[in-house]
Amino acid sequence: MKAQGTGRGRRLGLTRDKVIAAAVTMIDRDGPDSFSLRKLATELGVEAMSLYNHVPNKEALLDGVAEALLAEVDFSASDTGPWQDRVRAHATAFRATALRHPKAFPLVLTRPTKSPAALETIRSALAGFTDLGLPPEEAVHALRSYAAYIVGTIMRELGHAISLGTWDPGHAQERIEEITATGDPLLTAVAPYLAVGDHDAEFDYGIELLVAGLAARVEVPGDGGPRQA
Template structure:
């Protein structure tokens, strides 16, 4: 715990919020809890951050700023989309407890707009602009959020819970499910992420024609 002799600043408050989110999730954040962690009075935090909603936004922006720019030696839009998606996955794995928070915040600062600009540039490479590109970006975001939230939730090394295998089912009632119980009860996150990504790219290729 920090000592009260350290000056209280917005940066220190946001840093403490990020640490708390990484340990316990965004639901653990409260002004009273952060004040205790910082060795300060609760009301003194409001001199720097007026409310919890803004504090969570600032924490999300701080984490989003940790997104690493991707590099790819190719002019092919498919390679850029693959590299960008993989960079988002790495961010989720570095900040598993915060990823749900990032998914529910609209970040209009430089950190948030930077990743939007990168995504739109990739669709521009493929010949898509305007409303069409925005729709495609949102479809890609929906895929990334869904698959990465599942990966985080089912990966013990990321703080998730390992799912138990499916129990036997009545094959006469659910014949197709019964045939793939082993597959349904296990995850190969690397393979499934890449498989879904290639499906999306194939769909974009189809849309081009």
């Protein structure tokens, strides 16, 4: 039985790439929670069944959106220069794309993908560690620690992870008072700093901490002897 609307979809030149691009636009605008194939079909001016010529279901379409966003990240700057600069450039490029797509990018961070774009993300991250001379197993440990930081901090910045303070200076004093009201001396001492945050400063601090940790790991490995980078 012929699916209703498929002829119109073909007449309009509908393709998988166009369907995914339209989905990215919609999710960027409205967020993923309100997204549906029916709404996407309306946006494209076709019957919902037309979409099934290009994606088997909503989950596959969301995977496609994640892959498209990941493919948008420009990692070219992370392939040259000292390893520290390559790590910084990789992280900066990833975050920059996330901030261009604050509503859609969480799909990249929460949906496992085996796409070529995902493999390129991994390859370019590993390229930042090559000069360290890490054995393959340890390079993967470093990669996963790096990924955990990147994913966690971006999810927090986009409002999808725990935040101990406020990012709105207008509410800083209220948050300071809430923290100091606990009476805990450790919390009270850090309250003015814990109550507010700066996404740029926090992101840069974490990357520099990771870079410094990797450098120290290479210079002074666990057995106390030097490791050649």
